[in-house]
Amino acid sequence: xxxxxxxxxxxxxxxxxxxxxxxxxxxxxxxxxxxxxxxxxxxxxxxxxxxxxxxxxxxxxxxxxxxxxxxxxxxxxxxxxxxxxxxxxxxxxxxxxxxxxxxxxxxxxxxxxxxxxxxxxxxxxxxxxxxxxxxxxxxxxxxxxxxxxxxxxxxxxxxxxxxxxxxxxxxxxxxxxxxxxxxxxxxxxxxxxxxxxxxxxxxxxxxxxxxxxxxxxxxxxxxxxxxxxxxxxxxxxxxxxxxxxxxxxxxxxxxxxxxxxxxxxxxxxxxxxxxxxxxxxxxxxxxxxxxxxxxxxxxxxxxxxxxxxxxxxxxxxxxxxxxxxxxxxxxxxxxxxxxxxxxxxxxxxxxxxxxxxxxxxxxxxxxxxxxxxxxxxxxxxxxxxxxx
Numbered sequence: 001x002x003x004x005x006x007x008x009x010x011x012x013x014x015x016x017x018x019x020x021x022x023x024x025x026x027x028x029x030x031x032x033x034x035x036x037x038x039x040x041x042x043x044x045x046x047x048x049x050x051x052x053x054x055x056x057x058x059x060x061x062x063x064x065x066x067x068x069x070x071x072x073x074x075x076x077x078x079x080x081x082x083x084x085x086x087x088x089x090x091x092x093x094x095x096x097x098x099x100x101x102x103x104x105x106x107x108x109x110x111x112x113x114x115x116x117x118x119x120x121x122x123x124x125x126x127x128x129x130x131x132x133x134x135x136x137x138x139x140x141x142x143x144x145x146x147x148x149x150x151x152x153x154x155x156x157x158x159x160x161x162x163x164x165x166x167x168x169x170x171x172x173x174x175x176x177x178x179x180x181x182x183x184x185x186x187x188x189x190x191x192x193x194x195x196x197x198x199x200x201x202x203x204x205x206x207x208x209x210x211x212x213x214x215x216x217x218x219x220x221x222x223x224x225x226x227x228x229x230x231x232x233x234x235x236x237x238x239x240x241x242x243x244x245x246x247x248x249x250x251x252x253x254x255x256x257x258x259x260x261x262x263x264x265x266x267x268x269x270x271x272x273x274x275x276x277x278x279x280x281x282x283x284x285x286x287x288x289x290x291x292x293x294x295x296x297x298x299x300x301x302x303x304x305x306x307x308x309x310x311x312x313x314x315x316x317x318x319x320x321x322x323x324x325x326x327x328x329x330x331x332x333x334x335x336x337x338x339x340x341x342x343x344x345x346x347x348x349x350x351x352x353x354x355x356x357x358x359x360x361x362x363x364x365x366x367x368x369x370x371x372x373x374x375x376x377x378x379x380x381x382x383x384x385x386x387x388x
Contacts, residue, residue, distance in 0.1 A: 001218040001226065002235035004048040006097045008216035011229065015187045017180060019211045022099035024048070028074045034098050035066055045072040048095040050235045052132075052215075053083040059093070062101065069098060102210055107200035108167050109133060110181070112188040115148070121188065123147040123155075123181065125163050129200030155182050169203075176209045191229065192222030240303045247296040249288055251303060256281030258380055259304035259313040259342075261297075261331075263288050263322045267373075271316045274373055278381035283310045288322070297330025298337070305338050311387055312343040314380040316373055317350070324348040324356030332363040343368065343383045347376035 003011075006024040013019050022043075023034035035041055047059035054060050059081045061072040073096050082090035107129030115122040125145045128136045137144055145166045149155045160178035164170070169177050180201070188196045197215040204210055218226050223233045234242045244251035250265065258280050262268040265287045272282040284307065288300050304313055317327045328348065335344065347370035348356045360367055368383075370376030 001220055001223040001229075001231040001233045002050045003216040003218070003229055003231045004050070004095065004097075005046065005214060006048060006095065007230045008214040009097075009211075011187065011191065011216065012211055012214060015183050017183050017187075017211055018176075018209060019214075020100045020102055022097050024095055024097050025073055026077070026095050028070055028077060031070045031073050031098065032066065035069060038098065038100060040100055041066045041069065043069070043098055043100045045069060045076060046097040046099060047076045047079070047081055047093045048097055049081050049083075049086075049091045049093060050232070051081070051083045051085040051091060053085060054081065057081050057083045059083075072096075073098070102202060102212060103205035104200075104202045104212075105205055105207075106168075106203040107212075108202070109136075109197075109199050110184065110201050111195065111197040111199070112184050112193065113195045113197075115146075118148065120148050120151065121185070123149065123159075123163065123185070125166055127167050129202070133197075133199070149185060155185055173203065173207065173209060180209060180211070191216075192219045192226055193217060194219045240306060244286075244300070244303055247299045249286065249296060249300050249303075251287075251300070252285040253307065254282055254284050255309070256283040257309050257311040257384055259283045259286075259307065259310040261286050261288060261300055261304060261313065261315045261317075263317050263319075263327070267316065267318055271314065271373060271377065274377040275314065275381060278378050280377075280381035280384050283307055288327070294326055294330040294333065297327055298334040301331060301334030302338055305334075305340065305342070310342060312345070312380050312383045313340075314370075314376050315344065315346045315348075316376055317346075317348050317356075319348065319350030319352055319356070321351075323352035324350060325352040325359055326356075328356040328359035332359060332365065335363075335365055335367075340365075343380070345370050345376050345380040345383070347371070347373060 009019045021038050023037055025031055025034050042064045045061045063069040063072055076093050076096050079093050080090040081093055109126040109129040111124040126143050128143050147159050160181055164174035164177045195217040198211045200212050202210050202212045218231055238253045241251050260271050260282050262271050268287045275282050345368045
Protein backbone atom coordinates (compact mmCIF):
# COMPACT_ATOMS: atom_id res chain seq x y z
CA UNK A 1 0.00 0.00 0.00
CA UNK A 2 1.69 3.18 -1.20
CA UNK A 3 1.16 6.82 -0.34
CA UNK A 4 1.70 9.81 -2.56
CA UNK A 5 4.21 12.37 -1.33
CA UNK A 6 1.53 14.85 -0.26
CA UNK A 7 -0.25 12.15 1.76
CA UNK A 8 2.99 11.03 3.37
CA UNK A 9 4.01 14.56 4.28
CA UNK A 10 0.64 15.19 5.89
CA UNK A 11 1.38 12.27 8.23
CA UNK A 12 4.92 13.50 8.83
CA UNK A 13 3.58 16.94 9.70
CA UNK A 14 1.01 15.46 12.09
CA UNK A 15 3.84 13.58 13.79
CA UNK A 16 5.63 16.85 14.46
CA UNK A 17 8.33 16.39 11.84
CA UNK A 18 9.81 19.34 9.92
CA UNK A 19 8.54 19.34 6.34
CA UNK A 20 8.25 22.26 3.89
CA UNK A 21 4.93 24.06 3.55
CA UNK A 22 2.93 22.68 0.66
CA UNK A 23 -0.51 22.31 -0.90
CA UNK A 24 -1.77 19.67 -3.32
CA UNK A 25 -3.80 20.62 -6.39
CA UNK A 26 -5.78 18.35 -8.69
CA UNK A 27 -6.70 21.02 -11.26
CA UNK A 28 -4.97 24.18 -12.47
CA UNK A 29 -7.91 26.21 -11.16
CA UNK A 30 -6.88 25.32 -7.60
CA UNK A 31 -3.40 26.84 -7.95
CA UNK A 32 -4.12 30.50 -6.98
CA UNK A 33 -5.88 29.53 -3.76
CA UNK A 34 -3.12 27.07 -2.91
CA UNK A 35 -0.45 29.74 -3.32
CA UNK A 36 -2.39 32.11 -1.08
CA UNK A 37 -2.69 29.43 1.58
CA UNK A 38 1.06 28.72 1.35
CA UNK A 39 1.90 32.43 1.58
CA UNK A 40 4.46 32.36 -1.22
CA UNK A 41 4.48 32.52 -5.03
CA UNK A 42 7.79 30.73 -5.50
CA UNK A 43 8.59 27.10 -4.94
CA UNK A 44 8.54 23.66 -6.52
CA UNK A 45 5.77 21.94 -8.51
CA UNK A 46 6.08 18.18 -8.00
CA UNK A 47 4.12 15.62 -10.02
CA UNK A 48 2.54 13.06 -7.68
CA UNK A 49 3.34 9.51 -8.75
CA UNK A 50 4.37 6.24 -7.11
CA UNK A 51 7.83 6.32 -8.67
CA UNK A 52 11.30 7.68 -8.17
CA UNK A 53 13.25 9.62 -10.77
CA UNK A 54 10.56 12.26 -11.22
CA UNK A 55 13.04 15.10 -11.62
CA UNK A 56 14.97 13.43 -14.43
CA UNK A 57 11.67 12.63 -16.19
CA UNK A 58 10.47 16.25 -16.11
CA UNK A 59 8.05 15.79 -13.24
CA UNK A 60 9.53 18.46 -10.95
CA UNK A 61 9.57 22.15 -11.88
CA UNK A 62 10.91 25.22 -10.05
CA UNK A 63 8.60 28.23 -10.29
CA UNK A 64 9.32 31.85 -9.36
CA UNK A 65 5.87 33.37 -9.80
CA UNK A 66 2.19 32.58 -9.60
CA UNK A 67 2.03 32.54 -13.41
CA UNK A 68 4.83 29.97 -13.61
CA UNK A 69 3.17 27.86 -10.91
CA UNK A 70 -0.02 27.86 -12.96
CA UNK A 71 1.79 27.09 -16.22
CA UNK A 72 3.73 24.17 -14.77
CA UNK A 73 0.67 22.76 -13.02
CA UNK A 74 -1.20 22.77 -16.33
CA UNK A 75 1.73 20.95 -17.96
CA UNK A 76 2.06 18.33 -15.25
CA UNK A 77 -1.57 17.47 -14.53
CA UNK A 78 -2.69 14.95 -17.12
CA UNK A 79 0.81 14.25 -18.49
CA UNK A 80 2.24 10.74 -18.75
CA UNK A 81 5.40 10.53 -16.68
CA UNK A 82 7.90 7.91 -17.86
CA UNK A 83 10.67 6.75 -15.51
CA UNK A 84 12.83 3.65 -15.16
CA UNK A 85 10.40 2.34 -12.55
CA UNK A 86 7.23 2.91 -14.57
CA UNK A 87 8.56 1.48 -17.83
CA UNK A 88 7.66 2.79 -21.30
CA UNK A 89 3.93 3.05 -20.56
CA UNK A 90 4.55 5.57 -17.80
CA UNK A 91 1.96 6.78 -15.31
CA UNK A 92 -0.68 9.47 -15.69
CA UNK A 93 -0.29 12.43 -13.31
CA UNK A 94 -3.49 13.43 -11.53
CA UNK A 95 -2.14 15.72 -8.82
CA UNK A 96 0.69 18.20 -8.21
CA UNK A 97 2.25 19.18 -4.89
CA UNK A 98 3.13 22.88 -4.74
CA UNK A 99 5.82 23.26 -2.11
CA UNK A 100 8.01 26.07 -0.82
CA UNK A 101 11.57 25.94 -2.08
CA UNK A 102 14.39 24.95 0.25
CA UNK A 103 17.96 26.25 0.22
CA UNK A 104 19.97 23.06 0.54
CA UNK A 105 23.40 22.97 2.17
CA UNK A 106 23.67 19.19 2.64
CA UNK A 107 21.64 16.14 1.66
CA UNK A 108 21.40 13.11 3.95
CA UNK A 109 19.56 9.79 3.79
CA UNK A 110 17.43 8.22 6.53
CA UNK A 111 15.15 5.20 6.26
CA UNK A 112 13.25 2.94 8.61
CA UNK A 113 12.45 -0.54 7.35
CA UNK A 114 12.48 -4.20 8.35
CA UNK A 115 15.56 -6.41 8.28
CA UNK A 116 13.91 -9.78 7.71
CA UNK A 117 17.12 -11.73 8.27
CA UNK A 118 17.42 -10.29 11.78
CA UNK A 119 13.67 -10.01 12.41
CA UNK A 120 14.18 -6.44 13.58
CA UNK A 121 13.45 -2.89 12.53
CA UNK A 122 16.54 -1.30 11.03
CA UNK A 123 17.50 2.36 10.71
CA UNK A 124 19.55 3.01 7.57
CA UNK A 125 21.64 6.19 7.44
CA UNK A 126 23.92 7.72 4.83
CA UNK A 127 25.57 11.10 4.29
CA UNK A 128 24.95 10.52 0.56
CA UNK A 129 21.39 11.81 0.41
CA UNK A 130 19.68 12.49 -2.90
CA UNK A 131 21.25 9.42 -4.50
CA UNK A 132 19.98 5.92 -5.20
CA UNK A 133 20.76 4.09 -1.95
CA UNK A 134 21.36 0.82 -3.83
CA UNK A 135 24.06 2.56 -5.86
CA UNK A 136 25.67 3.93 -2.69
CA UNK A 137 25.59 0.47 -1.09
CA UNK A 138 27.22 -1.05 -4.18
CA UNK A 139 29.96 1.50 -4.78
CA UNK A 140 30.67 2.93 -1.31
CA UNK A 141 29.20 0.58 1.32
CA UNK A 142 31.21 2.33 4.05
CA UNK A 143 28.91 5.33 3.54
CA UNK A 144 25.95 3.41 4.95
CA UNK A 145 25.28 2.68 8.61
CA UNK A 146 22.61 0.36 10.01
CA UNK A 147 21.26 0.69 13.54
CA UNK A 148 18.96 -1.82 15.24
CA UNK A 149 16.73 -0.41 18.00
CA UNK A 150 15.38 -2.89 20.55
CA UNK A 151 11.79 -4.00 20.01
CA UNK A 152 9.22 -2.19 22.13
CA UNK A 153 11.63 0.49 23.30
CA UNK A 154 12.47 4.04 22.24
CA UNK A 155 15.70 4.81 20.43
CA UNK A 156 18.27 5.38 23.16
CA UNK A 157 20.42 8.51 23.27
CA UNK A 158 23.65 6.68 22.48
CA UNK A 159 22.20 5.20 19.26
CA UNK A 160 20.91 8.59 18.12
CA UNK A 161 24.29 10.15 18.92
CA UNK A 162 26.06 7.42 16.95
CA UNK A 163 23.85 8.12 13.96
CA UNK A 164 24.31 11.89 14.18
CA UNK A 165 28.10 11.51 14.35
CA UNK A 166 28.08 9.26 11.28
CA UNK A 167 26.14 11.92 9.38
CA UNK A 168 28.42 14.70 10.56
CA UNK A 169 25.81 16.44 12.71
CA UNK A 170 26.76 18.22 15.95
CA UNK A 171 25.21 20.43 18.61
CA UNK A 172 21.65 21.54 17.89
CA UNK A 173 21.62 19.63 14.61
CA UNK A 174 22.42 16.41 16.46
CA UNK A 175 19.58 17.10 18.93
CA UNK A 176 17.17 17.79 16.07
CA UNK A 177 18.28 14.62 14.33
CA UNK A 178 17.65 12.54 17.46
CA UNK A 179 14.13 13.95 17.67
CA UNK A 180 13.50 13.26 13.97
CA UNK A 181 14.81 9.71 14.23
CA UNK A 182 12.59 8.91 17.22
CA UNK A 183 9.47 10.34 15.56
CA UNK A 184 10.13 8.45 12.32
CA UNK A 185 10.60 5.25 14.31
CA UNK A 186 7.30 5.73 16.14
CA UNK A 187 5.43 6.69 12.95
CA UNK A 188 6.80 3.63 11.15
CA UNK A 189 5.28 1.39 13.81
CA UNK A 190 2.04 3.32 14.27
CA UNK A 191 1.25 3.20 10.54
CA UNK A 192 2.32 -0.43 9.94
CA UNK A 193 4.99 0.65 7.47
CA UNK A 194 7.14 -1.63 5.40
CA UNK A 195 9.31 1.33 4.38
CA UNK A 196 9.58 4.93 5.58
CA UNK A 197 12.35 6.57 3.55
CA UNK A 198 13.47 10.18 3.74
CA UNK A 199 15.64 11.05 0.77
CA UNK A 200 16.87 13.63 1.17
CA UNK A 201 16.88 14.84 4.76
CA UNK A 202 18.44 18.25 4.20
CA UNK A 203 20.45 20.73 6.20
CA UNK A 204 19.07 24.09 5.08
CA UNK A 205 20.70 27.53 4.87
CA UNK A 206 19.65 28.31 8.44
CA UNK A 207 21.28 25.16 9.78
CA UNK A 208 17.99 23.41 10.42
CA UNK A 209 16.91 19.96 9.26
CA UNK A 210 13.99 19.37 6.91
CA UNK A 211 12.42 16.25 5.33
CA UNK A 212 12.43 17.17 1.66
CA UNK A 213 11.16 13.99 0.01
CA UNK A 214 9.55 10.85 1.35
CA UNK A 215 8.65 7.31 0.35
CA UNK A 216 5.94 5.88 2.58
CA UNK A 217 4.87 2.25 2.04
CA UNK A 218 2.42 0.42 4.31
CA UNK A 219 2.36 -3.35 4.75
CA UNK A 220 -0.48 -4.72 2.60
CA UNK A 221 -1.51 -7.00 5.45
CA UNK A 222 -2.34 -3.93 7.55
CA UNK A 223 -4.06 -1.95 4.79
CA UNK A 224 -7.50 -2.56 6.31
CA UNK A 225 -6.59 -0.51 9.41
CA UNK A 226 -4.68 2.24 7.59
CA UNK A 227 -7.33 3.28 5.07
CA UNK A 228 -7.51 6.76 6.59
CA UNK A 229 -4.01 7.46 5.22
CA UNK A 230 -5.46 7.61 1.70
CA UNK A 231 -2.97 5.05 0.44
CA UNK A 232 -3.53 2.95 -2.68
CA UNK A 233 -3.52 -0.82 -2.09
CA UNK A 234 -3.13 -1.47 -5.83
CA UNK A 235 -0.27 0.94 -6.52
CA UNK A 236 2.55 -0.68 -8.42
CA UNK A 237 0.61 -3.85 -9.11
CA UNK A 238 -0.02 -5.36 -12.51
CA UNK A 239 -3.71 -5.04 -13.53
CA UNK A 240 -3.96 -8.83 -13.63
CA UNK A 241 -2.84 -8.99 -9.99
CA UNK A 242 -5.60 -6.56 -9.03
CA UNK A 243 -8.19 -8.59 -10.96
CA UNK A 244 -7.03 -11.84 -9.34
CA UNK A 245 -7.42 -10.39 -5.85
CA UNK A 246 -11.12 -9.78 -6.53
CA UNK A 247 -11.57 -13.55 -6.73
CA UNK A 248 -9.43 -14.38 -3.72
CA UNK A 249 -6.53 -15.54 -5.87
CA UNK A 250 -2.87 -14.93 -4.98
CA UNK A 251 -1.25 -13.97 -8.28
CA UNK A 252 2.10 -12.35 -9.05
CA UNK A 253 3.23 -11.77 -12.62
CA UNK A 254 6.80 -12.84 -13.44
CA UNK A 255 9.03 -12.65 -16.52
CA UNK A 256 8.99 -16.28 -17.69
CA UNK A 257 6.96 -18.14 -20.30
CA UNK A 258 5.35 -21.05 -18.41
CA UNK A 259 2.04 -20.24 -16.77
CA UNK A 260 1.40 -21.97 -13.43
CA UNK A 261 -1.88 -22.69 -11.63
CA UNK A 262 -1.41 -24.39 -8.27
CA UNK A 263 -3.29 -24.75 -4.99
CA UNK A 264 -1.23 -23.83 -1.94
CA UNK A 265 1.58 -21.28 -1.69
CA UNK A 266 4.19 -23.87 -0.74
CA UNK A 267 3.30 -26.14 -3.64
CA UNK A 268 3.29 -23.13 -5.95
CA UNK A 269 6.84 -22.25 -4.89
CA UNK A 270 7.93 -25.86 -5.31
CA UNK A 271 6.33 -25.92 -8.77
CA UNK A 272 8.23 -22.81 -9.83
CA UNK A 273 11.51 -24.24 -8.49
CA UNK A 274 10.98 -27.53 -10.31
CA UNK A 275 10.24 -25.75 -13.59
CA UNK A 276 13.49 -23.80 -13.13
CA UNK A 277 15.29 -27.07 -12.37
CA UNK A 278 14.40 -28.29 -15.85
CA UNK A 279 15.78 -25.13 -17.46
CA UNK A 280 12.56 -23.19 -17.95
CA UNK A 281 11.13 -20.06 -16.30
CA UNK A 282 7.72 -19.55 -14.67
CA UNK A 283 5.53 -16.72 -15.95
CA UNK A 284 3.69 -16.28 -12.68
CA UNK A 285 3.02 -17.34 -9.13
CA UNK A 286 -0.62 -18.35 -8.77
CA UNK A 287 -2.19 -19.94 -5.72
CA UNK A 288 -5.91 -20.62 -6.17
CA UNK A 289 -6.20 -21.54 -2.49
CA UNK A 290 -8.12 -24.30 -0.85
CA UNK A 291 -11.68 -23.09 -1.28
CA UNK A 292 -11.86 -21.40 -4.68
CA UNK A 293 -15.06 -21.76 -6.68
CA UNK A 294 -15.20 -23.01 -10.27
CA UNK A 295 -15.70 -19.38 -11.27
CA UNK A 296 -12.47 -18.40 -9.50
CA UNK A 297 -10.59 -21.27 -11.15
CA UNK A 298 -11.92 -20.17 -14.53
CA UNK A 299 -10.84 -16.59 -13.82
CA UNK A 300 -7.38 -17.81 -12.78
CA UNK A 301 -7.01 -19.59 -16.10
CA UNK A 302 -8.17 -16.52 -18.01
CA UNK A 303 -5.60 -14.37 -16.20
CA UNK A 304 -2.79 -16.79 -17.07
CA UNK A 305 -3.76 -16.96 -20.74
CA UNK A 306 -4.04 -13.17 -20.99
CA UNK A 307 -0.25 -12.99 -20.51
CA UNK A 308 1.19 -12.82 -24.02
CA UNK A 309 4.50 -14.25 -22.82
CA UNK A 310 2.94 -17.57 -21.78
CA UNK A 311 3.89 -20.37 -24.19
CA UNK A 312 2.63 -23.31 -22.13
CA UNK A 313 0.71 -23.89 -18.89
CA UNK A 314 1.19 -26.30 -16.01
CA UNK A 315 -1.76 -27.01 -13.71
CA UNK A 316 -0.47 -28.72 -10.57
CA UNK A 317 -3.15 -29.63 -8.03
CA UNK A 318 -2.83 -31.66 -4.87
CA UNK A 319 -6.43 -32.02 -3.76
CA UNK A 320 -7.16 -31.52 -0.07
CA UNK A 321 -9.80 -28.98 0.85
CA UNK A 322 -9.87 -28.17 -2.87
CA UNK A 323 -11.09 -31.34 -4.66
CA UNK A 324 -9.51 -32.26 -7.96
CA UNK A 325 -12.81 -32.50 -9.83
CA UNK A 326 -13.64 -28.85 -9.05
CA UNK A 327 -10.30 -27.75 -10.46
CA UNK A 328 -10.77 -30.01 -13.48
CA UNK A 329 -14.21 -28.57 -14.28
CA UNK A 330 -12.86 -25.04 -13.93
CA UNK A 331 -9.92 -25.79 -16.22
CA UNK A 332 -12.08 -27.48 -18.86
CA UNK A 333 -14.61 -24.65 -18.77
CA UNK A 334 -11.88 -22.03 -19.05
CA UNK A 335 -10.17 -23.80 -21.95
CA UNK A 336 -13.44 -24.02 -23.85
CA UNK A 337 -14.34 -20.38 -23.19
CA UNK A 338 -10.90 -18.92 -23.95
CA UNK A 339 -10.03 -21.12 -26.91
CA UNK A 340 -6.63 -22.13 -25.54
CA UNK A 341 -3.84 -21.82 -28.09
CA UNK A 342 -0.87 -23.01 -25.99
CA UNK A 343 -0.01 -26.51 -24.67
CA UNK A 344 -1.48 -27.47 -21.30
CA UNK A 345 -0.03 -30.01 -18.87
CA UNK A 346 -2.23 -31.15 -15.98
CA UNK A 347 -1.18 -33.02 -12.85
CA UNK A 348 -3.91 -33.98 -10.36
CA UNK A 349 -3.52 -35.86 -7.09
CA UNK A 350 -5.47 -36.14 -3.85
CA UNK A 351 -9.15 -35.70 -3.02
CA UNK A 352 -11.50 -36.77 -5.84
CA UNK A 353 -8.54 -37.37 -8.15
CA UNK A 354 -10.38 -40.15 -10.00
CA UNK A 355 -13.33 -37.88 -10.71
CA UNK A 356 -11.00 -35.05 -11.70
CA UNK A 357 -9.08 -37.15 -14.19
CA UNK A 358 -12.35 -38.39 -15.64
CA UNK A 359 -13.45 -34.81 -16.24
CA UNK A 360 -10.18 -34.13 -18.08
CA UNK A 361 -10.24 -37.36 -20.10
CA UNK A 362 -13.86 -36.97 -21.26
CA UNK A 363 -13.50 -33.28 -22.11
CA UNK A 364 -12.29 -33.94 -25.64
CA UNK A 365 -9.51 -31.40 -25.15
CA UNK A 366 -5.89 -31.97 -26.18
CA UNK A 367 -4.33 -31.90 -22.72
CA UNK A 368 -1.14 -33.59 -21.55
CA UNK A 369 -1.43 -35.55 -18.29
CA UNK A 370 1.41 -35.81 -15.77
CA UNK A 371 1.88 -38.40 -13.02
CA UNK A 372 3.60 -36.11 -10.49
CA UNK A 373 5.21 -32.68 -10.10
CA UNK A 374 8.56 -33.71 -11.58
CA UNK A 375 6.86 -35.32 -14.58
CA UNK A 376 4.67 -32.28 -15.13
CA UNK A 377 7.52 -29.77 -14.87
CA UNK A 378 9.69 -31.82 -17.20
CA UNK A 379 6.95 -32.14 -19.82
CA UNK A 380 5.99 -28.47 -19.82
CA UNK A 381 9.65 -27.42 -19.98
CA UNK A 382 10.26 -29.72 -22.93
CA UNK A 383 7.22 -28.36 -24.73
CA UNK A 384 8.50 -24.79 -24.42
CA UNK A 385 12.08 -25.70 -25.39
CA UNK A 386 10.69 -27.38 -28.50
CA UNK A 387 9.18 -24.08 -29.62
CA UNK A 388 12.50 -22.21 -29.53
